[in-house]
Amino acid sequence: MESLRLASPNSVSPKIACSRCGDDSRFWDRIAGKTFCPNCLESLAVGEGEPLVARTDRKRCAICHHLGTVRYVTFPLHSRRPIEVELCAEHLRAIVARRLGPHAFEQLRRQLTSIGMEVSDVFLLHDAFYDEHGRAIQPAVE
């Protein structure tokens, strides 16, 4: 199984309220099965509130191929079919804090392109957060 993929078209994704604040106005990202709205992702990134505790799966990180990952699920802006990405702890923290390095960003961009998506479809990767060279321009400050 690819480490970055579209969820099965048959998988039904119900709208789930943010696990921290209960906001259910949109389809939010999920980390290890828990739902986070952008505000609560930001809090997680800067280390406010409870840290995320998640068991890792025996899968390979989409960026570095490290064995032992947590699943990040994100809903593209114009689709209800989510993108699933396996990420190691380090790269999960980096994507949430919007501070992936250019190489890591390029790895994700390439894999998104191969499934017909663009980085601009993914909230945490869009061009308010990274320039065209994949340099983080608005990292969350820890």
Ligand SMILES: [Zn+2]
């Ligand atoms: Zn929230």
Ligand SMILES: [Zn+2]
């Ligand atoms: Zn990794």
